Amino acid sequence: MSDSVLKVTDLTKTFDQFTAVDQISFEIKKGEILGLLGVNGAGKTTAINMLLGLITPTSGRIDVFGKDLAHHRIELLNRSNFCSTYTSLPGNLYVWQNLRVFGTLYGVKNLKQRIDEVLTLLDMQHHKNSVSGHLSAGEATRLNLCKALLNQPELLLLDEPTASLDPDIADKVRGIIRQYRDDHQATILYTSHNMKDVEEVCDRVVFLHQGKIIYAGTPDQMVEHFEKENLEDVFIQIARSGDVLPA
Ligand SMILES: Nc1ncnc2c1ncn2[C@@H]1O[C@H](COP(=O)(O)OP(=O)(O)O)[C@@H](O)[C@H]1O
Ligand SMILES: [Mg+2]
Incomplete structure (x- = not known):
C-alpha cells in the first residue's frame, strides 16, 4: 500500500468564468508537512475548501487515505481537522x-x-x-x-494558522505543529505567505500562482531553482512578475 495520505489529481474550481484553481495535482505522504504557498488570491483557500468538502470541485479528484473524498466524506473528515485564521x-x-x-x-x-x-x-x-x-x-x-x-487528526489542514499571531506565539505554534506531526506521524497541509513559517515548518512546498502550480519541491530546491538567497526573495519575484515560467 502506498503511504500517500492526500492525493489531488487535476483539481479545478471555476467560479462563473473565473478559474480559481486550475488543474492542480500533488500528493502528501504520511508524516509529511506540505506548504501550499502563493500570493493573495492564488487559490490556496479555494483548494483547502475543496479538500474539506465545503465546495465541490468543478473537475478533478481528491483521495484521502486511499479513498475518494466525494464518496467517503464523513468517514474521511472524521480522521481530519482544520484551522483557519479567517x-x-x-x-x-x-x-x-x-x-x-x-x-x-x-x-x-x-x-x-x-x-x-x-x-x-x-x-x-x-x-x-x-x-x-x-x-x-x-x-x-x-x-x-x-x-x-x-x-x-491524522490529516490536518491549516489555512494561514500563524497569520494573526505575534512573533513569540507564532514561534510557539510552529513548534507545536512540528511536535504534533512527530508525535502522531500526522500529515499536514499548511498554507502561509509567511516564508519564515514555511522554511521552519514545511518539508516540501507547492507554489500556486493564479490557480496553477508553478513549482513543487523542497524549500531549499526552490531557492536554488529561482537563484535567490531565500524563500522571501523567491516569493517577491513571483508576486511581482506576471510572467513566471512553470518549473
Ligand atoms: N465564492 C467565490 N466566488 C467567486 N470568486 C471566488 C470565490 N472564492 C474565491 N474566489 C476567487 O478565487 C481566487 C482565489 O481565492 P482564494 O482561494 O481565497 O485565494 P488565497 O487563499 O490564495 O488568497 C480569488 O481571485 C478569489 O477572489
Ligand atoms: Mg486564503
Missing part, C-alpha cells in the same frame, strides 16, 4: 463550550481530559471560561488550533 468559532459560547460542542461532533473519547490537554498545549487554560467572542485575534486562532487538535 473562520471563528461561535462567539457567544465559552471557550470550553465550543470545545465540548466540536469534541462531541467528532466523538472524542475522554473529552474533558482532552479539552484540558489541548488548552494546556496552546497555553489557553486561563481562557477556559472566557467568552469566545471576547478573545483577541491571536487567542481566537489558538482556540481554533485547540479545536483542530481535539480529535487527534
